[in-house]
Amino acid sequence: MKEKNPWHRPVTIIITVIGVIAIVTLVTYGIVLDAGSSHTSLYIYQWPAEKDNNTGRVEQKHHCQVAGKGISSYTATPYKAGESLISCLKEAKENIPQKMHPETPLYLGATAGMRLLKLENSSASDEVFKAVEKTLRGFPFSYQGARLLAGQEEGAFGWVTVNYLDDRLTQVSMGGFKYTSVHGNESAKGALDLGGASTQISFVSDEYNGSESPDNAVSFRLYGYDYTLYTHSFLCYGKDQALRLALSGPTAIMDPCFHKGYNETKHYAAVYDSPCVSDQKPQIVSETFIHLGGGNFTQCQEVIKSVFNFTSCRYSRCSFNGIFQPPLQGQFGAFSAYFFVMNFLNLTDTSVPLKTVMQKLSDYCATPWTQVCAYFKHDIPLKYLAEYCFSGTYILTLMMEGYNFTSETYSSIKYIQKIKNSDAGWTLGYMLNLTNMIPAEAPDSPPLTYTSYVSVVTVMAILLFVIFILILYSLWPKCNTEPKII
Ligand SMILES: Nc1nc2c(ncn2[C@@H]2O[C@H](COP(=O)(O)OP(=O)(O)OP(=O)(O)O)[C@@H](O)[C@H]2O)c(=O)[nH]1
Ligand SMILES: [Ca+2]
Numbered sequence: 001m002k003e004k005n006p007w008h009r010p011v012t013i014i015i016t017v018i019g020v021i022a023i024v025t026l027v028t029y030g031i032v033l034d035a036g037s038s039h040t041s042l043y044i045y046q047w048p049a050e051k052d053n054n055t056g057r058v059e060q061k062h063h064c065q066v067a068g069k070g071i072s073s074y075t076a077t078p079y080k081a082g083e084s085l086i087s088c089l090k091e092a093k094e095n096i097p098q099k100m101h102p103e104t105p106l107y108l109g110a111t112a113g114m115r116l117l118k119l120e121n122s123s124a125s126d127e128v129f130k131a132v133e134k135t136l137r138g139f140p141f142s143y144q145g146a147r148l149l150a151g152q153e154e155g156a157f158g159w160v161t162v163n164y165l166d167d168r169l170t171q172v173s174m175g176g177f178k179y180t181s182v183h184g185n186e187s188a189k190g191a192l193d194l195g196g197a198s199t200q201i202s203f204v205s206d207e208y209n210g211s212e213s214p215d216n217a218v219s220f221r222l223y224g225y226d227y228t229l230y231t232h233s234f235l236c237y238g239k240d241q242a243l244r245l246a247l248s249g250p251t252a253i254m255d256p257c258f259h260k261g262y263n264e265t266k267h268y269a270a271v272y273d274s275p276c277v278s279d280q281k282p283q284i285v286s287e288t289f290i291h292l293g294g295g296n297f298t299q300c301q302e303v304i305k306s307v308f309n310f311t312s313c314r315y316s317r318c319s320f321n322g323i324f325q326p327p328l329q330g331q332f333g334a335f336s337a338y339f340f341v342m343n344f345l346n347l348t349d350t351s352v353p354l355k356t357v358m359q360k361l362s363d364y365c366a367t368p369w370t371q372v373c374a375y376f377k378h379d380i381p382l383k384y385l386a387e388y389c390f391s392g393t394y395i396l397t398l399m400m401e402g403y404n405f406t407s408e409t410y411s412s413i414k415y416i417q418k419i420k421n422s423d424a425g426w427t428l429g430y431m432l433n434l435t436n437m438i439p440a441e442a443p444d445s446p447p448l449t450y451t452s453y454v455s456v457v458t459v460m461a462i463l464l465f466v467i468f469i470l471i472l473y474s475l476w477p478k479c480n481t482e483p484k485i486i
Contacts, residue, residue, distance in 0.1 A: 027100075031045075033106075035071045035109065035111065035146075037196040038070050038195070039065065040070060042089070042091070043060055044063075058164075058422075058432065060428070064087075065088075070196075071128050074131075075121065075124040080131075081128045082132050082136075085132065085136070086135060092141070105144045105434070107146075108136060109147060111149055111198065112235055116236075151198060154193070155218075156229055156231050157433065159191040159429070160428075160429030161424060161429040162191045162333045162335075162424055165420055166419055168187050168188055169438065188203070191203070191333055192333070193425070194238060194338045195239075198233050201230075202231035206329065207327055208326035210228050216325075221441075223438070223440075236276035237307075237402075241274060241277075246304055246390070248271065248272065253290060256296040256299035257303060257393060258291065258387075258389060261293060261369035261370050263291070263292055265290050267288055268281065269287070295365050295368070297365040301397055304393055308320040308398075319402055319404065320402045333413075333419075338415055339416060339417045341392055342392065342415045344380070344384075345360070345388060350411045350412075350415070354407040354410045364392070369386075
């Protein structure tokens, strides 16, 4: 008896086609933990499994904020630094299909909080890393290391993220010709990152080739274009450490950067337990001081200016503290605390003249604390709320006095949190680099987003399916309806 060909069964055909779609649209994942000074965040990224290194293909799938403070705060009980990560890692397990766990790379990068801890107590920092590593190794992912990022890396990877997500890195390919005129230095966007303990500025400038102050240069070749990036990370100039710098000194008690009516008793130790300010600790017997708000924007600006040193510069030009900075060039994306703060203050629109922005901030700083509290206390944690006047003034002073933006160039800054649903920050650039996802040479085909890629593959698979069915139908043995002539 002739066996029926199983390939002729419609169920088999449908399963095969679904299988083909599943294989072609397989997704690869990567996990990066951003162990910042104030807190840790876990990001899951996803991209199509086929090894086609087009730009704009990696997307953020999931973000988990670790509860509690940053890992550098667990010096007394390092194992708790590891434990703090467990719930987000469990979330990661749920968000990535189980069969993909062993091949999902897992990275942890620590930034300024751990840099400060290393300066202060290097064995304590080793203990924290050990604890964190132990936890990460306990999960089924492909652990790739937990390490301290250099300030330069943090700045450079933030720049890569912003430009990658903005599709500014590839060359445009049209009809076989590659157009480079709109890419490279001219279209690259600078990156401004304001953390809790450090702040980074990174941009390309036609006037910087790395010869002056080579420590500030990061060079790479991406998609066939050479970039020499200027980058600098100012340790102690993140907004939490800058607040300590501004507080420390004889004027600490009446603080113009806090609202009138703000009145809190604080421990000296809490302010001075950081290498950024430890040498400025006043010789006072008392353990506490009363932090009073003055609510005066102009005076606050003066206090903040005093934390920047403009007295010496051994280069052709400097930002502050004797650090070289070439002339600013192009657009800038300002993220992390730049966004949190300016978004709260409703000041993210940089087309508004700088004078108006300052006036609005001045009005906000002059608002009595009781009024601010009554209005926002249900929505915003009090700690954040108390600091927005300081933080807003710090941001404007850092930009205008520190980095030399002017009222004309202020509009070249855009406050951003996300680009195409992915958070702006160093983590994506870090993973792209470590997984070799950005090739040195340009790909030939123009990039597709993941969604467009899946749509194209699905449409093609359906089309193939229809053609397949039609072919089968034409080959299928049919009943002969014609009367048989005997
Ligand atoms: N208002 C507000 N502030 C936030 C929020 N998230 C974080 N911050 C604060 O903004 C500052 C910067 O936060 P991050 O960018 O996460 O800093 P970080 O990565 O912990 O610190 P670094 O290691 O210096 O980069 C810190 O002072 C945080 O406490 C938020 O959602 N709202
Ligand atoms: Ca950060």
